[in-house]
Amino acid sequence: MVTSDIRSQSPEQLGDLELNILAFCCHYCAYAAADLAGSLRLQYPPSVRVVKLPCAGKLDVLLVLGALEHGADGVMVAGCLEGDCHYQHGNLNAKRRVGYVQALLTEIGLEPERVRMFNMSSAMGQRWAEAVTAMDEQIRALGPSPLRRPADELQAEGR
């Protein structure tokens, strides 16, 4: 699921650098906010692919590492506002895990800023657009992931 959402393209094939950012969004708030942003016809960078989770607390460290290993330039994790998680404190668990992954990335020499957590309510469509814009800017400044792989190599592996 995750790997098929990431199609690496070498920068030379593109005009403006096209980024691959994966966003893990909780069903109750972040995904709804993203949906609202769509209903409101808000404009924001197209670099994000959304993966819906029932709760940000379902986020597994392996999901984030897997995304980065397969060439994602960045990973966003979006959950409910702190204190308002639909499942009490799933968003706090996600926050802890994002912090843990950032520490792991620092250890291996990948920029920890490639992973970032955002909080929003389902009514905050504008906030979703802002979050994606901020993430896009942040990743663009870092450049494409050094772990990007050519599309044909991924295809050969059946991804």
Added chain:
Amino acid sequence: MIVAEQKPLGEIKGLLGEARKVLIVGCGTCVTVCFAGGEREASVLGSLLRMSSRLDGAPTTVTDVTVQRQCEWEYLDAIRERVADADVVLSLGCGVGVQALAEHYPEPVVVPGLNTKFMGLPLEQGVWAERCAACGECMLGLTGGICPIARCSKQLLNGPCGGSSHGKCEINPEIDCAWQLIYDKLQAQGRLNLIMEIIPAKDWRTSRDGGPRTIVREDLKLPKPATAEA
């Protein structure tokens, strides 16, 4: 349970050296419970090593497999092909597991990914404390269930030293004075008379001091086949 901690990533990479195919072997028992070497930890470490090796310019094939318990031959039998395929086997078992792997598969290089620390228990999620020193002659019946060998910094047998202060140990103020705990426990249970029994100097021969220990249970040993298999 045995409590262990994962070695720093830099140290693990050093142990793997120039290996191009690494097999990480996790263990589903103690090190799973202390979040050091279970299936999840093996997968995470695998991902980190793959990414790290690519960033270093020397991509390494790293796969992982986790067995129920790394210290038993039967469980290790199941991963024979996986081991044969690897340059180096990185064991995430405790010291026993690493040695069992190395003994069962003498050809490949087997390296440890964990530092085995102690026998203890989880006080709360994320906090483990030492409780047993495997001294070989348990005296918990005399001390209200609190071990003076594992929990007293000086392994005293007959009450606290002069350094016990407000229930804390003079070696490290974060350590509870074991004899204070023993006293409080026996008093609460109305069994303070036990503390008056003098425990003589310990015979450490039943502990590690007597050399590596072996236990043989003749009643459990299986009979050997009458004729040797061809």
